Amino acid sequence: MQKEIRAVILAAGKSTRMKSARSKVVHRILGKEIINFLLDSLAAAGVADRGVVIVVGDNRAEVEAAVRRPVRYALQEAQLGTAHALLCARAEVGRHPGELLVGVGDNPYISAEELSRLIEHHRRTQAACTFLSAVFPGTPPPYGRVLRDGSGRVTGVVEELDATAEQLQVREVNSSIYLFDNGVVFPRLERIGSHNRKREYYLTDIVAILLADGFAVEALPALDPRVSIGINTRWELQEAERHFSRKRLMELALEQGVTILQPESVTVEYGVDIGADTVIYPNVYIAAGTRIGRGCTIGPFTYLQGAVIPDGQSVSFARLLS
Numbered sequence: 001m002q003k004e005i006r007a008v009i010l011a012a013g014k015s016t017r018m019k020s021a022r023s024k025v026v027h028r029i030l031g032k033e034i035i036n037f038l039l040d041s042l043a044a045a046g047v048a049d050r051g052v053v054i055v056v057g058d059n060r061a062e063v064e065a066a067v068r069r070p071v072r073y074a075l076q077e078a079q080l081g082t083a084h085a086l087l088c089a090r091a092e093v094g095r096h097p098g099e100l101l102v103g104v105g106d107n108p109y110i111s112a113e114e115l116s117r118l119i120e121h122h123r124r125t126q127a128a129c130t131f132l133s134a135v136f137p138g139t140p141p142p143y144g145r146v147l148r149d150g151s152g153r154v155t156g157v158v159e160e161l162d163a164t165a166e167q168l169q170v171r172e173v174n175s176s177i178y179l180f181d182n183g184v185v186f187p188r189l190e191r192i193g194s195h196n197r198k199r200e201y202y203l204t205d206i207v208a209i210l211l212a213d214g215f216a217v218e219a220l221p222a223l224d225p226r227v228s229i230g231i232n233t234r235w236e237l238q239e240a241e242r243h244f245s246r247k248r249l250m251e252l253a254l255e256q257g258v259t260i261l262q263p264e265s266v267t268v269e270y271g272v273d274i275g276a277d278t279v280i281y282p283n284v285y286i287a288a289g290t291r292i293g294r295g296c297t298i299g300p301f302t303y304l305q306g307a308v309i310p311d312g313q314s315v316s317f318a319r320l321l322s
Contacts, residue, residue: 003098
């Protein structure tokens with residue numbers, strides 16, 4: 001019988017490139033905070049909220065307000081790197097006898113499917129550490145490169161700032177989603193140094209340490225390379241909004257029987273219910289909390305937030321708020 005998986009989400013700090021006083025993990029995509037995308041995927045992959053620890057800094061209050069789940073928190077007072085962030089969670093999960101999943105809270109693309117693949121591969125290969133990687137057809141984003149030998153075995157991960165010109169040609173990058181045998185991780189975190197360009201303690205360095213100690217490390221390429229992309233800029237936030245908006249509208253059309261005319265001009269946030277045979281016209285925004293019945297006509301030029309539209313009703317050129 002497999003033991004319960006615990007998870008640590010690294011969510012301290014802000015992105016200066018977002019030019020925002022808010023933590024990047026609480027920015028919203030279709031009305032849903034970025035960190036809640038990962039929490040939903042973890043739950044769907046079998047990791048219960050009670051087994052999740054979120055590492056926060058001075059952003060704890062806003063993260064708690066966004067999450068509203070029975071998770072636990074660990075404090076990282078100084079932002080000294082990802083290895084240091086995980087070390088700050090030792091009191092919460094260091095003695096856990098099973099597996100530990102570690103991820104970052106600013107990535108909405110991590111799906112339950114990818115997490116389930118990671119868990120299955122880790123258990124099948126009996127590695128001490130398995131992490132998701134992403135292989136890009138062209139130039140990859142500026143993330144750590146996955147190094148392999150001639151047989152394809154992982155030999156390490158090097159951050160882009162510290163990579164050689166040859167290593168920068170590698171198109172496989174680390175996605176910062178790890179599954180560890182928990183018993184091997186925390187005793188080795190303190191061996192990680194900060195001898196790099198940023199003077200930070202990188203969790204990626206645990207790979208070389210585990211390999212040097214004779215443990216097996218696996219890198220599993222994700223089905224979708226977007227699994228590696230965190231949200232660090234407003235442009236990346238807009239790109240994610242476009243991606244999830246298209247996915248959301250497809251689900252409404254295919255699974256709920258909603259007709260959407262000119263979907264490129266329609267936005268439907270998460271937390272909206274729409275009945276079958278409803279038609280949505282162009283230039284419509286439907287915000288969270290809205291309930292629309294069956295056989296309705298919505299739009300054009302309509303904004304709804306928290307509104308309740310009974311079956312068979314029509315609303316157009318309107319702004320309705322709860």
